[in-house]
Amino acid sequence: MTPYVFLAVLVALLAGLGVGKAWERYKLRDGRWIDRRRLRETPHYMLGLNFLVDGQVDLAIDELTQATSSAGDALEIQMILGNLLRMKGQVARAIHIHQSLLQRPDLTPIEHAYVLLCLGLDFRHGGFVDRAVGAFQDVVRLDPRNRYALVNLQKLHEEQHQWAEAVRVRERILDLAAGDGVADRRILGFLHNEVGQSAAGADAAAAAAAFHRALDADPLTAPAYLNLGDVFERQGDLTAAIGQWEQLTRTQPDRAHLAFDRLERAYQRLGTPARFVELCERLIAGQPRDWRARLALSRHLAAAARHQQAFTLLLEALGHHPHGIAIHQAVWRTLSALAFDERLVRAYTDLTRDAVFYLDPHVCTRCRYRSTELLWQCPQCHEWNTFVEERLTPARPAPEPSEALGPFKTSSEAP
Numbered sequence: 001m002t003p004y005v006f007l008a009v010l011v012a013l014l015a016g017l018g019v020g021k022a023w024e025r026y027k028l029r030d031g032r033w034i035d036r037r038r039l040r041e042t043p044h045y046m047l048g049l050n051f052l053v054d055g056q057v058d059l060a061i062d063e064l065t066q067a068t069s070s071a072g073d074a075l076e077i078q079m080i081l082g083n084l085l086r087m088k089g090q091v092a093r094a095i096h097i098h099q100s101l102l103q104r105p106d107l108t109p110i111e112h113a114y115v116l117l118c119l120g121l122d123f124r125h126g127g128f129v130d131r132a133v134g135a136f137q138d139v140v141r142l143d144p145r146n147r148y149a150l151v152n153l154q155k156l157h158e159e160q161h162q163w164a165e166a167v168r169v170r171e172r173i174l175d176l177a178a179g180d181g182v183a184d185r186r187i188l189g190f191l192h193n194e195v196g197q198s199a200a201g202a203d204a205a206a207a208a209a210a211f212h213r214a215l216d217a218d219p220l221t222a223p224a225y226l227n228l229g230d231v232f233e234r235q236g237d238l239t240a241a242i243g244q245w246e247q248l249t250r251t252q253p254d255r256a257h258l259a260f261d262r263l264e265r266a267y268q269r270l271g272t273p274a275r276f277v278e279l280c281e282r283l284i285a286g287q288p289r290d291w292r293a294r295l296a297l298s299r300h301l302a303a304a305a306r307h308q309q310a311f312t313l314l315l316e317a318l319g320h321h322p323h324g325i326a327i328h329q330a331v332w333r334t335l336s337a338l339a340f341d342e343r344l345v346r347a348y349t350d351l352t353r354d355a356v357f358y359l360d361p362h363v364c365t366r367c368r369y370r371s372t373e374l375l376w377q378c379p380q381c382h383e384w385n386t387f388v389e390e391r392l393t394p395a396r397p398a399p400e401p402s403e404a405l406g407p408f409k410t411s412s413e414a415p
Contacts, residue, residue, distance in 0.1 A: 044067035047059075047063040048060045048062075052084070057088060058088070061084050064077060068081060075111065078097055078100075078101055079101070081097060082094045082098050082118060085097070086122050091122055091125055092126075094122045095123070098119040101115045102119070112142060113146060113149075116135050117139045117148065117152075120139065123135055129160065132152075133156055136149045136150075136152050147173060147176055150176075153169050154169040154170055161194075161198070164195055167188065167191045170184065186218045186385060189217040189218030189221035190223075191214075192210050192211070193214040193221055193227065193376075196211040200227065204235060207227070207231055208232075211228035225247055226248065226258060229241040229245045229259075232244065241266060242267075245263050245266070246263065256293065257292035258374075260276075260292075260296040264300060276300055291316075291320040291327065297310075298310040298334070301313070302330075307334050307337045310330075311331070311334045314331045314334060315331075318331070322352055328352070331348055361390050362390065363390045364383070365387075367380050374387055374389075
């Protein structure tokens with residue numbers, strides 16, 4: 001390569017670099033070049049960002065509004081301002097800004113899709129469901145892989161209880177998922193379960209098929225086992241119903257308590273009540289801290305007038321969960337049946353001296369919404385399967401049964 005050729009190549013590279021930098025910094029709009037860097041360097045823009053980071057949204061809106069007055073062509077400033085207005089509940093202003101941006105003839109397809117997405121969020125926040133659905137569908141037409149638009153579209157269908165449509169959207173999201181899509185499959189399972197519940201009253205076969213699809217999507221969809229068993233029970237197939245409920249206790253022992261009432265009733269109808277005792281013992285052996293299995297078994301024994309054995313189990317349950325009022329209520333009933341034996345009352349009060357009663361609270365791990373019962377979908381953030389049981393303090397060691405009434409006899413040892 002001659003020195004002249006090398007010099008020409010070097011000059012071409014430098015020229016290309018300069019053109020690229022200029023293209024990054026400047027944008028041609030309405031016949032004139034806009035310096036994007038200078039727009040971002042306006043004092044109002046910088047102040048607005050600082051206020052936004054500091055959580056002072058109202059001041060951020062004021063500064064960004066002034067920034068749009070001096071730099072009205074800056075798409076990003078208008079987008080930020082519109083989104084902030086929506087956050088503050090000024091939906092009409094947000095819609096006006098985003099609709100105005102859509103009138104620009106020079107938007108790229110990605111910019112167009114993003115503005116439509118923001119407009120869809122405006123419509124959803126304002127309660128304009130049909131217009132929000134239309135906006136999100138337009139986004140997906142422009143950008144078929146826009147997960148955020150698909151998720152919002154699914155949520156809109158959920159809010160309208162349009163479960164079949166929500167399933168179809170989530171299946172599209174699953175197709176886009178990277179990796180194994182475990183989280184998407186979990187949501188899909190709950191959506192199929194909702195489809196089944198909506199059909200259960202009119203079409204048992206369709207409901208059962210939906211519950212099977214829920215379990216195929218995610219074998220950990222706990223309500224699908226319960227609901228499928230209910231369908232079998234209504235059809236008179238009690239054995240198949242028990243099979244589904246027992247499957248829940250095996251796949252999700254921490255959710256087994258949801259099937260206790262159903263299984264106890266079914267075993268009684270079959271004339272095999274001892275199976276319930278065996279089930280609870282198996283769960284306790286597999287999860288020594290399982291207070292719910294102990295509570296259920298104590299109730300079962302109390303119903304058979306085996307109050308002393310029931311009381312022993314309740315003390316063990318209190319050792320693992322001293323604040324659950326359901327356990328205390330069972331203890332009070334059992335003590336009453338035992339004529340408030342002074343020795344038993346003292347054992348109970350010694351164990352629960354520092355306990356604070358509460359109604360088995362559950363909390364959403366996503367938004368911290370609290371509920372006294374286990375919910376499958378959070379009513380506040382609308383996420384699926386996010387509730388866990390919250391305990392006030394770590395469980396103390398459970399007392400030895402011999403301290404109260406002697407060892408608890410197993411089903412094979414009991415009279």
